Amino acid sequence: MFFPSMKRYYDRWVARIRSLVRAAQGRPVALVVLFGLSLINLSSEWPSDIHRPAFVGAMDEALPDSFKTARQLLFDQYQRRFPRVPTAQPVTIVEIDEETLATVGQWPWPRNRLANLIDAIAALKPLAIGLDIYMPEPDQTSPDKVAANLPKAATGLAAGLRALPSHEAILASSLRAAPTILGAAALDHYVFAASTDLRSAPILVHGSDPLDHVQRFDFVLASLPELQAAAHGEAMLSVSLEQGVVRHIPLIMGLRDKLVPGLPMEMLRLATDSAAIDVYADTSGVQAVGVADVQVPTQPGGDIWLHFASIRTTLSRYVSARDILQGTVDPERIRGKLVLVGLTGSGVTDMRTTALGELVPGIEIQAQVIETIVEGRFLRRPTWLKWAESAFIMAFGLLIIWYVPRPRSRFALFLRAVPRASTVLGVFLHLLNVVCCFFVFVRLGLLVDAASIFIILSAVMGCFFARTLLQVVEQSRSEAPYAQERQDDAHARKTPGP
Structure with a gap:
């Protein structure tokens, strides 16, 4: 009796998650992911010119080094590629x-x-x-x-x-x-x-x-x-x-x-x-x-x-x-x-x-x-740079949330025509992000956090890929019985009678 109740509980949660992912073409989930991860990112490096709310401190303690480790490793790679x-x-x-x-x-x-x-x-x-x-x-x-x-x-x-x-x-x-x-x-x-x-x-x-x-x-x-x-x-x-x-x-x-x-x-x-x-x-x-x-x-x-x-x-x-x-x-x-x-x-x-x-x-x-x-060769990560990164993440994330789910957009039509293009495009954009940030490091000595940009925007895009993947899985499940029937009919026609 324990296992059936657990299964019902699990099925209810799966159904809720599916409904959330489907709702408004996945935009609400993507918005929550964008704002939530952006806040966690800020809490790991809260600007000193703004009072730090108690809930931000609690979030940083609950999720220590959430973005900090990735940021530090990226900055180390900047220096290893371009040491002084x-x-x-x-x-x-x-x-x-x-x-x-x-x-x-x-x-x-x-x-x-x-x-x-x-x-x-x-x-x-x-x-x-x-x-x-x-x-x-x-x-x-x-x-x-x-x-x-x-x-x-x-x-x-x-x-x-x-x-x-x-x-x-x-x-x-x-x-x-x-x-x-x-x-x-x-x-x-x-x-x-x-x-x-x-x-x-x-x-x-x-x-x-x-x-x-x-x-x-x-x-x-x-x-x-x-x-x-x-x-x-x-x-x-x-x-x-x-x-x-x-x-x-x-x-x-x-x-x-x-x-x-x-x-x-x-x-x-x-x-x-x-x-x-x-x-x-x-x-x-x-x-x-x-x-x-x-x-x-x-x-x-x-x-x-x-x-x-x-x-x-x-x-x-x-x-x-x-x-x-x-x-x-x-x-x-x-x-x-x-x-x-x-x-x-x-x-x-x-x-x-x-x-x-x-x-x-x-x-x-x-x-x-x-x-x-x-x-006189200093590396700098001024406060305004943190705000600029956050503004870029929010602007680009909102653009993704508004444009990508549109079924008749050029982007959507292009992805339907060339399914693998989404992977190639994603890799290209993230490489462009890293190259631009590294160029700023070399020319201006500014430490731009390409890691957080990559993680947050990838998570936002992942919300829509999850929705698409869910649709494909459900479609394949719904077509499975008919495919089995067609396979049985074909087999019956090939089998000679008594």
């Missing part, structure tokens, strides 16, 4: 690599050894030196720390060690003498030695306060206060990961109730001898971040989409720290450059996946941001 080719090399990366660790010693180094590296770089006259290195705890190899661990019988030796400057004091002296910037790790949760503040250059806001729009953190893993005070700047190091891939980088961030710069903007501030970083914002969020005469257009969250260059084209920017310490490097590779110091040795570096699908050291991403800013 560097036209300048303003950045040199001094890498603490395997050769350096084998020659100088394993990481972490005593702070006085790191001071030697900074002194050697500073002697070659760079514009700025950024350290992708955190030093939140005292150096345990410092003379005073070693003295504290000596036995009581070595009182004289301990006194002599305590009379020597600490490794922090030596490093602080080197940081003070060179144009240095310390990096700090942004954290969402507390860890040992984390703090809630950072010594950073002032940020001047022009317009509305953007703090509610930028990426915010509660804690930071920064270097010791003595080292922060000696350096000429400090910046947050953070990348936005989406499904494990780096696609955009914040230029400014929030540390509780304070705006702090990312490393690329702080490097440019120090190199141009500017007193502050400028942020231009309105009620929709951050519009641009600038320093001196450089102004970088951003997304409302203060981040930029990064147009990646292949690591194969940037390997020439790397210099081994061993060569710096041994004095064998060409001085022109450092002079007048923005120098980043980071770890690339196996097991001591953080590797990141770029939109090109390449695994690169984290310091390489910071270098590419600076390079992009210097070249």
